[in-house]
Amino acid sequence: MPRFFSPVLVFTGGALGTWARVAIFQFGETAGLITVNAVGTLILATLSGLLFHAHAPWATPVKLFLGAGVCGALTTQSTLALMTVQAGLGGLTLTVVSLVTGACAAVSGWLIGSALRPSPRSSC
Template structure:
């Protein structure tokens, strides 16, 4: 049963990630903003699930945490985009540093806010 929950959550998460990429790239040239967005949303949701903790049935964590958030978020693409930015010249190195700083800081902040929200519910 666990694998089916991961599969279902992952399928929905992957489609959502594709949709966010498509929407962001409609408005701008390829950039790390889509990856930034999905990683923040996933960090918040995982924080929320952690904050809710034992009040949730275990299958919810498997479906949403492992399945949905696992497919939605993409730290490997974040790393690839950051390295690509850094290799694109002096201005790119600045953008890479900004991407790194914002993603890590905002991701931890989003997870913390999610945990606090879940803990209050």
């Protein structure tokens, strides 16, 4: 893959991730925040589990587009931090729910990706 193509993949994926985040936030800020972070984590963990040790020529473009681009733009740590501070004591609940949801999404995604990953071919 030509080196100049990498930023195009990240930019294009980022545009899609940003559009998805804005669309999801239309359903409410708190629910939207938890949803985008959980979905982004699930996608990234699934991708990581699936492409763990992948050396196929298509693996890097997929990681750049979906991982860095889509998931990078979809998820938002800064909004979580801001909403946590603005919510006062309710921010503690938001933080705990976000962390637990994110951890569950990460474990689930890794397990899904690992299950979908092709087995290495035996050299018999």
